[in-house]
Amino acid sequence: MTALQPAFRALADPTRRDILRLLSTSDMTVGQVAGKFQMTRAAVKKHLVVLEEGDLIATRRSGRETINSLNAQALRPVFDWIGYFDRFWDDRLSDLKSTLENGETPE
Amino acid sequence: MTALQPAFRALADPTRRDILRLLSTSDMTVGQVAGKFQMTRAAVKKHLVVLEEGDLIATRRSGRETINSLNAQALRPVFDWIGYFDRFWDDRLSDLKSTLENGETPE
DNA sequence: TTGACATGATACCATATGGTATCTAATAAA
DNA sequence: TTTATTAGATACCATATGGTATCATGTCAA
Numbered sequence: 001m002t003a004l005q006p007a008f009r010a011l012a013d014p015t016r017r018d019i020l021r022l023l024s025t026s027d028m029t030v031g032q033v034a035g036k037f038q039m040t041r042a043a044v045k046k047h048l049v050v051l052e053e054g055d056l057i058a059t060r061r062s063g064r065e066t067i068n069s070l071n072a073q074a075l076r077p078v079f080d081w082i083g084y085f086d087r088f089w090d091d092r093l094s095d096l097k098s099t100l101e102n103g104e105t106p107e
Numbered sequence: 108m109t110a111l112q113p114a115f116r117a118l119a120d121p122t123r124r125d126i127l128r129l130l131s132t133s134d135m136t137v138g139q140v141a142g143k144f145q146m147t148r149a150a151v152k153k154h155l156v157v158l159e160e161g162d163l164i165a166t167r168r169s170g171r172e173t174i175n176s177l178n179a180q181a182l183r184p185v186f187d188w189i190g191y192f193d194r195f196w197d198d199r200l201s202d203l204k205s206t207l208e209n210g211e212t213p214e
Numbered sequence: 215t216t217g218a219c220a221t222g223a224t225a226c227c228a229t230a231t232g233g234t235a236t237c238t239a240a241t242a243a244a
Numbered sequence: 245t246t247t248a249t250t251a252g253a254t255a256c257c258a259t260a261t262g263g264t265a266t267c268a269t270g271t272c273a274a
Binding site: 226243 | 270
């Protein structure tokens with residue numbers, strides 16, 4: 001079973017969502033990420049920990065620096081969970097998807 | 108701009124996500140929803156308020172009952188926000204979508 | 215070696231959050 | 245008209261959360 005909760009929890013904070021966007025442009029050290037926000041490095045670090053708990057980012061050590069990188073794959077289960085509801089949308093993708101999965105050609 | 112925050116916040120709690128799933132099967136009164144969970148009606152009511160703040164559910168009064176119904180449309184911006192990252196997934200939908208949006212036919 | 219720098223860890227604080235218990239108001243039914 | 249039912253409002257509580265300040269540690273460079 002996929003642990004959705006830590007990912008959903010991590011996404012609930014706007015700063016953390018901004019961090020994910022940032023990391024989608026390039027990997028960054030803790031200091032580089034912190035430099036983009038109006039809060040202390042410690043606060044940013046805490047957000048990074050929550051993102052890590054949600055498996056939304058990966059970290060690797062390089063000397064005295066810790067490099068944070070996006071793990072977008074972990075967003076997939078969240079995307080799919082929400083995607084369940086697309087059947088209730090007016091402009092939905094489900095018709096398209098099922099059509100293609102059946103090997104048919106859309107009009 | 109779409110107010111993503113109240114929706115993301117509402118989705119961060121597992122009980123609230125369960126409530127959304129419940130309401131996707133049928134509209135329910137507060138009491139009916141509460142009957143599905145191991146917590147007081149007051150606690151469930153609080154969750155319903157948060158879901159309402161996120162615009163994820165709509166309510167209408169019928170006599171002394173309040174009927175809650177899913178507003179799946181409000182999940183769309185959340186879905187799209189996460190969908191931004193699909194370009195980083197191995198098995199992504201973006202190629203397919205852009206192809207179709209250009210009126211082309213997938214292979 | 216010594217100092218500067220990047221990070222991590224910890225203690226602390228105010229507020230938000232998720233829950234309960236309890237009370238009031240409106241409506242349906244006897 | 246009573247009485248039971250459904251819901252909303254409020255007070256209260258323990259814990260989680262988002263933030264700060266501060267200190268310890270490892271690593272790079274002079």
